[in-house]
Amino acid sequence: MIEFQPVRGDAASTLVEQVAAAVRRAIEQRALPPGSMLPSIRAFASLHRVSAHTVARAYGRLTSDGWLTARPRLGYRVARPRPSQAAPAASRPAALDTQWRLCETHADSPLRLSPGCGWLPDDWLNQxxxxxxxxxxxxxxxxxxxxxxxxxxxxxxxxxxxxxxxxxxxxxxxxxxxxxxxxxxxxxxxxxxxxxxxxxxxxxxxxxxxxxxxxxxxxxxxxxxxxxxxxxxxxxxxxxxxxxxxxxxxxxxxxxxxxxxxxxxxxxxxxxxxxxxxxxxxxxxxxxxxxxxxxxxxxxxxxxxxxxxxxxxxxxxxxxxxxxxxxxxxxxxxxxxxxxxxxxxxxxxxxxxxxxxxxxxxGRHAAHTARLRDRLARAHEQVEALLDAHGFEICARPRAGLFLWARPAGRRAGRGADALARMAADAGIWLTPGSLFDISGRDLSWLRFNVAYSQDPELWRFLRDAEAAGVA
Structure with missing residues (x-):
């Protein structure tokens, strides 16, 4: 819900700036949560009696500033929270164990990036x-x-x-x-x-x-x-x-x-x-x-x-x-x-x-799952390339499903992933270390990557920084 009443002839702000400010307020107040769809340009313009050109410029400005994401023919969505907007991180114990994974990662304060999660993004579902x-x-x-x-x-x-x-x-x-x-x-x-x-x-x-x-x-x-x-x-x-x-x-x-x-x-x-x-x-x-x-x-x-x-x-x-x-x-x-x-x-x-x-x-489920399989196959190819470029060893390359299982290779081989996952959590990134999949909880070097969430440049910047710091 966007509360907006245009003020015409306002010397302090143009209609474009007023529309952009109204959308930003709705995002900051969580009236528009991350991932939610905005009204189309024509719908917003008709509802609030402003020109479509005004709305298009406001949406474009919000997109360039990182508040919105735009996809051809699919419209505009609220982007992931910026660091200044992000909700407080969930409390984390010293060990990112199964208890933390089961409870805190499903709580009201999720981490900003979720390459370690086990489900599809909202906009990949058969809405x-x-x-x-x-x-x-x-x-x-x-x-x-x-x-x-x-x-x-x-x-x-x-x-x-x-x-x-x-x-x-x-x-x-x-x-x-x-x-x-x-x-x-x-x-x-x-x-x-x-x-x-x-x-x-x-x-x-x-x-x-x-x-x-x-x-x-x-x-x-x-x-x-x-x-x-x-x-x-x-x-x-x-x-x-x-x-x-x-x-x-x-x-x-x-x-x-x-x-x-x-x-x-x-x-x-x-x-x-x-x-x-x-x-x-x-x-x-x-x-x-x-x-x-x-x-x-x-x-x-x-x-x-x-x-x-x-x-x-x-x-x-x-x-x-x-x-x-x-x-x-x-x-x-x-x-x-x-x-x-x-x-x-x-x-x-x-x-x-x-x-x-x-x-x-x-619900045209068969057609949806066919499209989903194709989309996942493309995501696998892209994330495999990123893992290869960053020097990771990949256990299997299924080109299907949600997961890739990988670990640092070369001089970084053999390091446990728990410290890296803890450092990522502090940075607002959910990585899932191999210890969560080991019955004894051993600090393994493996990580589980959900390919649908693992293409964000911020994840790979973090991994490069962690390697430079000697953690990954």
Whole structure:
């Protein structure tokens, strides 16, 4: 909302200056938050009865001063906060641990640059599809919205998911699908259902960071298995299975968080053979599958979802705020997981489930994800070039998904990234160090880069300055 009343004949300021000042006030007062769209030049001019030429000059001046960003045919948006405008930084502990990552980075005072975050920028989301879905939901009779939902989740969405899974080679009807509040709740439900305090679970190294607090709360012992560009180290997995007899293995199959790599077919088959030989279940986290432009195997498809518990969701392809995920498992285990879900939180948010269902069916979701994959591929190419130019070693080059996993090479090799991440946080930049993805919290030299946020020149100026200071 821009409050503006033109004062004509004002000797102190022209109409162009008045328009620019009104927009600046709206930005400073957070009436226009970072990333929000401004009225078009014609709309502003018509509403406030000034010429389009006046508004165009004011918008152009604000753009050149760094208050706005402009893209051809897409209009004007509020730029990221300038240093003098930035909100106070969130309080940071001495160690940038998982607790800080889970809480402070989602608080009201985010850092200015977020190359270490795990989600898409707002303007990369399917905003039109989301708005249409919200309008559709708002017109539904209240009797459909006010009651508790089904324990397994909204049935039409489960039917749609079953059809989608069939295209991935996973045979599952709606009765074998349990909706969850995001894939992370699915992880928590499986751990609560299958494991008891003192049990052992095998995890990838590096591993999805949000799994670690779940295991600590459940008092489950985690044993790492190295993960590389092709998949898990199966020799290490077999040694670990003989020695520790895990009941469960966690694997992030496609576009692994944090490395960006995907399991190769031979590696997937060997992992399944070891699970059968040593009698453990597998949690397959496949939440980023929609961002993958090519086919790669799913463990659940190869296994028939008998020993594999398959997790998916929509935080990466629709929006992270829509906490809707799903689980596929054999009948007996799925019923047990549904009971665990009901005991810990009753049914899921059916309003959100209906919203996701409408986006998938009516929001041109397939076209949106195709454009998103192309945009991410271009971002990967650009960030790879920046990493190469700044002397980083890159673990894998998937040209898909959100993440690149890289570390300084040459004379800087071997330095832990924690000090660099702490220095970045003080500068208002969120870097995600490798220690957050290590079950023991070791100070690794690796960093996770979200390619959608990692092209800002300020990030690379900071990294050059940090190298000059001997930190990076």
């Amino acid at each position: 039109d599809g989301l708005r249409a879905a919200l309008r559709h939901i708002s017109r539904q009779p209240m009797r459909r919205m006010a009651h508790y939902g089904h324990p397994q989740g909204y049935a039409p969405l489960r039917v749609h998911i079953a059809a989608t899974l069939g295209e991935r080679g996973i045979a599952a009807d709606a009765q074998r699908i349990l909706l969850t509040q995001g894939a992370t709740q699915g992880l928590d439900i499986v751990v609560r259902t299958l494991l008891r305090p003192g049990d052992t679970m095998a995890v990838e190294q590096p591993c999805y960071a949000n799994l670690f607090p779940i295991l600590r709360l459940a008092q489950v012992r985690a044993v790492p298995v190295p993960r590389g560009a092709a998949g898990l180290d199966c020799r290490a997995l077999e040694r670990m299975a003989r020695l520790h007899r895990p009941r469960l293995l966690f694997v992030n199959t496609a576009l692994h968080n944090p490395t960006g790599a995907s399991l190769e077919a031979a590696n997937a088959a060997e992992v399944l053979a070891l699970a059968a030989r040593h009698d453990f279940h597998i949690i397959e986290d496949d939440v980023a599958r929609e961002l993958l432009p090519r086919w790669t195997p799913t463990l659940a498809g190869l296994d028939g979802a008998r020993r594999v518990i398959y997790l998916g969701g929509y935080s990466k392809s629709i929006a992270p705020s829509l906490r809707v995920g799903y689980m596929v498992a054999d009948d007996a285990l799925l019923r047990a997981c549904a009971r665990s879900k009901m005991m810990s939180g009753l049914t899921g948010p059916e309003t959100m489930e209906r919203l996701v269902h409408h986006v998938l069916l009516e």
